[in-house]
Amino acid sequence: MSKKTIGTLIGTILLVVVIVIGVLIYTSNERNPAITIDGLVGGEKIPLLENEKFKKIAKEKYNTTVNFAKSGSIEMADRDIAELDYLFPSSQVAEELIVMKQGEHITKSETVLNSPIVFISWGEIVDAFEKQGIVQKENDAYYIVDTQQFLQQIIEGSDWADVGLPSLYGEVSIISTDPVKSNSGNMFAGLLANMMNDGKVVTKAELPTILPVIEGFFIKLGYLENSSGDLFEQFLKTGMGAKPIIAGYENQLVEFATQNQETWERVKDNICIIYPKPTVWSEHPVIALNEEGERLIDILSDPEVQELAWKEHGFRTGLSGIENNPEDVNLEGLPETIKSIIPMPTPDVMDEIINRLK
Structure with missing residues (x-):
């Protein structure tokens, strides 16, 4: 075969490849x-x-530009x-509240991401808690030994000095976002309610006893941020004195460690990260309108x-068949799976808790 023939053949093959790619792109764009x-x-x-x-993936594979505005998850149920x-x-609680109030607008919904509620704190505090038997280390991850007892201790007004930290002022506290507006605060309120109900999922029948306790806990916290992102930013900026322990999402610290490697x-x-045992899953559903x-x-x-979402932002998958390997992210002490989980109270119970905290 002559060089001219080979050149012509290669040129023809390249032309066919270009045409096929063009057809695929055209077909994809017609479909999307x-x-x-x-x-x-x-x-x-x-x-x-x-x-x-x-x-890039959204644009090249799905021909879509995704615009957004920030909103507290609980607030979404009452937005226009x-x-x-x-x-x-x-x-899922936020999703079900949205379904209750705006269900006629929804065409489809699916949970695509997950992240457990965790406590994020400082090394000095974790060391003191470990000495006090409040926290223990298992396979490089820190866990609250008895979450119910620890939260009860906070509600009863234990000072930081009582847990080996006299340099911190006032009473032991866990700071969350506003549970009326933000999901992480709302989920922490649900976890707190369950723990104050002897570690069982609280029902409407038990609310008269539980609600004053939850209300008293959040009143003592004072002003609360409306967004978990804002709370985590303040945690980093203001330090241990202002924000000793915050309740947030596991993914926030993973994301920070990945996106800010030098820092x-x-x-x-x-x-x-301290994992309460049990904790609650924060499921992140997309609700299509x-x-x-x-x-x-x-x-x-x-x-x-x-x-x-996992490797750079710390979100565990919401889909079956996809695994999350802790070795893929720039953060030590992550458990491969979250095993100790308690369900959230039902949406109607959480709605009553929200109304009490407004």
């Missing part, structure tokens, strides 16, 4: 015409949606959503996006 979708998103997921890799395509709250190397020995909004479910279910 270019759209821009707008919605409300819990603050902890904004870094994922702002990630250039996410934007007429002009929106999707909601992206941070728990993390300097502070990693002084910031710790129309056909366009349903495309976000497809994007976030994409294996590439799921991998990105």
Whole structure:
């Protein structure tokens, strides 16, 4: 075969490849015409949606631009959503509250991400708690030994000096976001209610006894942030004196360690995740309000996006068949699985708790 013939053959093959790629792109675009979708998103997921890799996958594979505004997950149930395509709250409870109040607008929903509620604290506090028997280390992860007893101790007004930390002022506290507006605070309130109900899921019948305790706990905390992202930022900025322990999402510290590697190397020995036993899952469902909004479910279910969500943002998968390896992220002490879980109270019970805390 002559060089001219070989050259012609190669040129023909390349032309065919270009045509096939063009047809595939055209077909994909016909199936997924270019759209821009707008919605409300819990603050902890904004870094994922702002990630250039996410934007590229959404644009190149799904022909979609994802716009969003930050909103507390609980607030979404009462927002005007007429002009929106999707909601992206941070728990099944928030989702069910939205269904209760705005169900007629929903076309589809699916949980795509997960993150447990954890306590984030400082090395000095964790060391003191370990000496006091409040915290123990298991396979490099820290756990509250008896979450019910620990929270009861806080409710009864134990001082920091009582747990070996006289340098900290006042009573022991765990600071959350506003449970009326933000999901992480709402889920912490649900966990607290369960623990004050002898470690059992609280029901409406038990609320008259539990509600004053929950109300008293949150009143003592004073002003609370409306977003878990804002609370975590304040935790980092104001330090141990102002924010000794916060309740937040596991993914927040994973994300910080991954996105700020130089800073993390300097502070990693002084910031710790503590897992309450039991904890509650924060499930992150996409709630589509129309056909366009349903495309976000497809994007976030994409294996590439799921991998990105874990490795760079610390979200555990919400989909079956996908595993999360702790060795993939830049944070030691993560358990491979979260085993000690208690269900949240039902949405009608949480609605009563929210109304009491307003």
